[in-house]
Amino acid sequence: MKITPTEQKKLLELANLERTLDAGLRKQLPEDAEVTKLREQADRKRSLAASAQLNVADLELEIRRIQSDMTKLNRRISADKQGLGAATDADQRRDLEHDLVSAQRRLSDMQQELKEAHDEIHALRANVDRNGAELDEIERKLAAAQRAAESAQDAEDSKDRSGQAAELRVHISAEALAAYDEQRAIFGVGAAEFTGRTCGGCHLVLPPAALAEIRATPADEMPRCPDCGTYLVRR
Ligand SMILES: [Zn+2]
Structure with a gap:
């Protein structure tokens, strides 16, 4: 699945927003x-x-x-x-x-x-x-x-849900959104930041082989956590 780095940033924003809403924060x-x-x-x-x-x-x-x-x-x-x-x-x-x-x-x-x-x-x-x-x-x-x-x-909640999330979704391809939503339905987190060693979805420190694979993934594709499946957005 192709997804531009810009889309990936938007997807990460969307994922973080939806996690906050899901957690009721x-x-x-x-x-x-x-x-x-x-x-x-x-x-x-x-x-x-x-x-x-x-x-x-x-x-x-x-x-x-x-x-x-x-x-x-x-x-x-x-x-x-x-x-x-x-x-x-x-x-x-x-x-x-x-x-x-x-x-x-x-x-x-x-x-x-x-x-x-x-x-x-x-x-x-x-x-x-x-x-x-x-x-x-x-x-x-x-x-x-x-x-x-x-x-x-x-007001803030409804603005967040109907406004901000929808606004972010506009900037992401239907294919990427479908993949994200599917993963979110399975694990609760669709996409998360990859900090270099750790999956932002399950917070596991990934083994060297997985890290090497993630680093080798082209910039316009999203690697996934081998453990929880979360799409990882690299910085
Ligand atoms: Zn994970």
């Missing part, structure tokens, strides 16, 4: 890069949202601790006041008054702490809401980008 498109970027943004935002939520939980715990301490202090203050109503002993009264003052001072400090904690938790909850809203927004964009990437990929 995706070509990286700008739309895919956008999906990757948004996915990373979503991951970052999700971890920020999680730590904001954790901060709220920590502070809620702190507020409950302050409230429980305040309940205890209020009980202590009531007990001191009751004690003062009944105590007549001067030392005992002095101890109770001392304790009452310190409990009241501590209670007032805790009221301040509670107020600050409430202000802070308000800000933290706003932060949680904002992160959540931003995450929703990113996820909406991500879903849209994924749809865009899918249709871009579909």
